Amino acid sequence: MKLIYIKSTITPKDYSVVREILKKERGEKLAPFVYKLSKLDSLEKYLNKENINYEVYQENFNKSDKKAPAKSKSKAQELKKAYQDFAKNQKLKKELSIGKIRPALVISNNAQNEFDDQIIVAPLTSEPKEVSKERPFTVLIKVGKGNGLEKVSKILLNRVQTIDIEKRLRDYIGRASPEIVKKSQGALKIVFD
Known part of the structure; x- marks a missing residue:
C-alpha cells in the first residue's frame, strides 16, 4: 500500500475525479488530501495530466511484508504526524472559538470547581x-423559576467538555432542579457505561 499526498489546491471538478478514481481503485481517504491505495497508476496519470502537485510515500509495512526503505518509512511517518498535528490544531481552534454563547450545565464536582482552573460542562441547545x-x-x-433559561432546551450529556474557567465561562444564569440533576446523572451513566 502507498500513501499519496495531494499538495496542490484542486478544483471541485478535480476532486470529483479523484474521488471516482479512489472508488474504482478501492482507495481510502486517511486525511484531507491524503489517500491510501494499492495501485496508484490511474490516479498518478490523472494528477500528472492536470499538473497537480503530489507526493507518494510508502506506507509502514507489517512484519510479514518486505521492509520499506528507511527514507520512505520516515516520510510516511512524517506525513502521518503532520496530519495528526493538523487535526489537533483544528480541534484546538474549534474548542477555542466560542461562536455563539450557549448555556451549559456544570457537571464537575464542587471540589474541582473550587480548586481547578477548568470545569466539566454539558452544553445546552x-x-x-x-x-x-x-x-x-x-x-x-x-x-423554569431559577434556571435562567429563556427557551426549552436539551442538555447534551454526550458532548461533555472541559473548559477553562477564565477563558470560556461567562455569567451564572441559574440552577438546575434536583430532578434535572438526577436525570442528567442517569444520562451520564449511559454515556460512560
Missing part, C-alpha cells in the same frame, strides 16, 4: 430539531 429528538443521553429542561 434550544434548536427545535434537537429539542424534539428523544435520546437517552439528553435531558429536556423547560423554562
Whole structure:
C-alpha cells in the first residue's frame, strides 16, 4: 500500500475525479488530501495530466511484508504526524472559538470547581430539531423559576467538555432542579457505561 499526498489546491471538478478514481481503485481517504491505495497508476496519470502537485510515500509495512526503505518509512511517518498535528490544531481552534454563547450545565464536582482552573460542562441547545429528538443521553429542561433559561432546551450529556474557567465561562444564569440533576446523572451513566 502507498500513501499519496495531494499538495496542490484542486478544483471541485478535480476532486470529483479523484474521488471516482479512489472508488474504482478501492482507495481510502486517511486525511484531507491524503489517500491510501494499492495501485496508484490511474490516479498518478490523472494528477500528472492536470499538473497537480503530489507526493507518494510508502506506507509502514507489517512484519510479514518486505521492509520499506528507511527514507520512505520516515516520510510516511512524517506525513502521518503532520496530519495528526493538523487535526489537533483544528480541534484546538474549534474548542477555542466560542461562536455563539450557549448555556451549559456544570457537571464537575464542587471540589474541582473550587480548586481547578477548568470545569466539566454539558452544553445546552434550544434548536427545535434537537429539542424534539428523544435520546437517552439528553435531558429536556423547560423554562423554569431559577434556571435562567429563556427557551426549552436539551442538555447534551454526550458532548461533555472541559473548559477553562477564565477563558470560556461567562455569567451564572441559574440552577438546575434536583430532578434535572438526577436525570442528567442517569444520562451520564449511559454515556460512560
